[in-house]
Amino acid sequence: MSFAGKWVEAATADTRQAAWYIGLFGKPESTRGGANVTEEGVKPNVKMRWRRERLDDIIAEEGEELGPLLGRAVKSWRELIDAIDWSWVLKRVEEMADTLKPWIGPKRASDAEREGLMRKIISELALFVHFVEARKGMDDGRWREERIKRLAMAVEELSGGRIAGNHAEELARAIIYYAEGYKKYAEGLIESLAEKVGVSTEEMRGVVKRVLSGEDPYVYCLAKDCANDKIIRKFVAPALELIMLDKALNGMFSREEALLRFCEMYATALAGDGHMGRRSVELAVGGELGGGSALLRLAALHLLNQLLPNELKFNARIYVGEGRYYRITATGEDAARLKRLLAVTAPSAGGEYLSEKFNEFVKETQVEVRPGDIRLTKSGVAADLTISEAGAAVKYSIYLWKEIMLEFQSTDRDSVELAAHLLRLAGISTEVKKKMSNREVWRIWATTDMLAAGRMKLRDALVKIVETARSNGWVDEKKAKRWLEKLKSGLTLMEGWQKYEMGHARSGALEVRYRSINPDSIERERQRFRAMGLEEGVHFTVKMPEGGGIGYVNIRRKGLEHAAWLSVHGSEEQRKLAAEFVNYILQRSKEASDDVYEKVKKIVDEGRTRGSLTLKGFEKEVELGGKEHVVKVIDGEAERKESEGGKKLLRIRITAEVDRVRSDYTITYARSGRNNAAVSYTAARANTPGGREADAERLSALIKALTGEEPKVYHTGDGRIIIECSKKHLDGFKHYAELADDIEKWLGETSRRRRRTSRT
Template sequence: FGVRTYAKEDRYYDIAAYGDDAASLMRLLAVSAPSAGGGYLSPKFDGFVGEARVEVRLDRDSIGLTRGGLVAADLTISEGGVEVKYNVYLRGDHILLQFQSTDRSRAELAARLLKLAGVDAEVERVGGEDEWRIRATTDKLAAGRKELRDAIAEIVGTARDNGWINEGTANRWLDKLRSGITLREGWPRYEVGLAKGALVIRYRSINPDNIERETRRLRDMGLVEGVHFSVRMPEGGGEGYVSILKDGLMRAAWLSVHGGEEQRRLAAEFVEYILQRAREGGDDVYRKALEIVKRGREVGSLRLTDIKGAEVLIEGRRHVVSVLGGGAQTERSYSGRTLLKITITAEVDGVRRDYEVTFGRYGKDNKALGRATARADAPGGREADAERLSALIKALTGREPWVYRVGNKMVVECGGEHLDGFARYAELADAITSWLKIAER
């Protein structure tokens, strides 16, 4: 098409087009113009991109089975005279759309075209090779434009009708593709899963601007690098990442309730998005994420004196607990270890006294354990004192502690679950949070 180019000062040029040529130029730029830090060059240009009219063409003759038994097909997305062919595979539990090339610029073009079709997918390097790919799976594809969803639905329908895939699975995919789904806007694709029972939350990208954007967002939320998340910038064309550490999601959940106005908004969006991604990862992943979020929201939400006349059972015996006050502070042991001392003043079964539970980190796995020794001079002796302390701990945390003898002493012991319970109380929360940061180093 016809354009006019005018040389300006330095390295700048004006490119002008009119009538139908202007529309063609706009559509070409929507596909090929570079973005700046993940966004386009101006709000006006964003509008051009939004008006781009991609065309999706399915090669029906390509639908078939690979040698490995997977259903595969080719489809092409084009706009402004530029087109890219993608491969679609129907795997056991998901649909995969993929483009792969040794030409990084071609892969970036494929990602931009796919974005115009309503699907966000980032260019990633394959291993250590000079090969680049983009991938999008079921939910992202189901959030795309209708033209793309219809083409993929035709692949699924053909495979189902030929008996190549499970009918129930095919129908679930078709429901998603035909109705479409909405992903949370403004957030990149975080990976959420389990590794040896621990929740793993990570965002990967080869684009330094994207990593910096996420880092800024987490800082604005109130999370601290090195405490709540870690960052590795991309190098040599490889991936970088932002990894949410185990206390990061809990802190975000706390900020969603107790932070400043903007912090609450950002944290609430982040927490809900991570829960959405966890739900997509399966029941076990979602349960783990929800458990962490619940604990985070509860931190500092209660007062010790809220416990008044609470009735608890210890080995079938009823006890009545009222808490009068308390606090927590860190201190140094003789060996230089940082300990956390929790002091609670309470009345249990009419007996008032100050109770102390001291937490430290122990063992190869650095577990948090809290211990207290029952007093022989307490009413009823050591056994009665240990039972009253057990009743107090259960009233505060919802969990009964362990009680055992060491020589002529009786020890009451708490674990990490009890510490989480103590952290719900405003008088204890800050000291517990600070101690956890120090003690893990």
């Protein structure tokens, strides 16, 4: 979120974040769409605008909740800023300076370097506090005039008194225009003023240059306005966090609530300006006075640590980036502990995390699930079930009726949101909704099939509840057996993956598909495949649900094969994602049928072995037409070319020795016929030892040795001999590292699906 004059703006490429913003601010006044071209493909984005008054309305609605922190309720953004005791904030950070200093700069930094960096960033915080306190009670117009007056005094001093009085104010006004980006207009004012004052334009520009150089931070901040909303917004959240955590440490605010609120606020910041690595959590802070804002955030993190049990304490460090940018980073075990905390409270939309980044949190969680009291009531069996992680715990109600039902409800939405967060960590995504029979009550629930897709710890706890109820004779044996089968086997065999359907289409082709009415779930799978390295339209297809209908993600055969290849040859992250997916699909196929499993295994094996061999140094004896041939490959390559008519071709060139005859062979593939089949036709050469017959035999032996498949050979009426290769031979060639990439790319570029996608 950012400010633009009288507007509040939000830009995102994530549908969940867009929904979250709309849920918070309501329907935007204006919306603009576009797309970013990235390495992962074209990503749509949307930019939305609301009037500033809408933010004031939201603060007024929630203002009483800020009362315990600020000492009074606030009703607008400006009231919120003015209500913060900025002088206290600065003093509290200064008191922590010695504690924070070891965590500023890289580990290898010297004490002198840390001291210098600390002085720099704490002076930025002090400068911000000076300006925000100076502006207190002023609207934008009054504050602008105040800045002009103060800057005029600085201009008079910088010019040695040659530019004074009203002229100094005029130059100050021009400098502010210049700093705001109205350079041409400002230049005109400066030239006109130079003539009026009787000084050279160069001297006048020299004053402007000195003001904007930053050599005097105070004067620079007057010109740039270091108390504008764009800068203030970077300080408000960490200031509120610092106040809240300090009060919690002194018994003036609930510790549990402080932990939950802080983690939610920090996770929200990470959604916009953060990066989650496998072993790191990083928040970027930049722009004017970015060092002061980074220091304030680091101070809040250190107060947070004082509220945490020892097993969750962590450290974070400030790193200086390029320009005015800073990074607050936790790594290794520190990052793992921070992720555990954030996983419990990270904001969500539509039953899913607000940002795809937050999925990294779940990997570090150590969620505990405990069954509680089981009892027989008038309406059936009821039980308690507690889920806890990182100091947060929620007790859910379990009911064994026609289905197993888990439920949590409360008039306090925050409590229900926490329950939804913890349930998500146990593998179940559910959306917080109002109860139909009582609109004052918020509720989440999940039934048998959803629960059977949860993590093992959750399913084990539910199994204990069902088995206890069965042994007590409280539930029907047949019903209990059905529930237990689902809970023990699980509807999602690998945690984190949705339930993909496996089977054969009417054509006999393998079908691997995930269906859902939730567009965010479909989008999550799409993003996961993109991160894996699969290409939409080539390796998988997506249909988003519309009008309450069902959408799907469909994995093509070549997509499954490529995923298997990536599980061996991709980047570290791609290998991890692809291996998880391939193993999951193999397990799902076993459930479907032996036939489906064999087909999936064959595709996976082909993918894993693609590019696993090398042509250079390849040797093999092969039988062809009752005759043994010795094949030795010297080298080979593939390239994609276009014919003069614009047709895309794939040329495979191999230098080999067959039966001690060395030769260079070229096999050229093209697409042909109604089926767009990949075929090659190679004419045997007459100018080789033994003539056409011998050349055709040697090439056939080479192809069979490399692919395991004998090519088709036939004679034409004009005396030529043609060696024909098909897609099955091309699949064999894909096993060789020198050929695999070009073959895969050519197949993708020339597929009919690719052409349809391009036209669309």
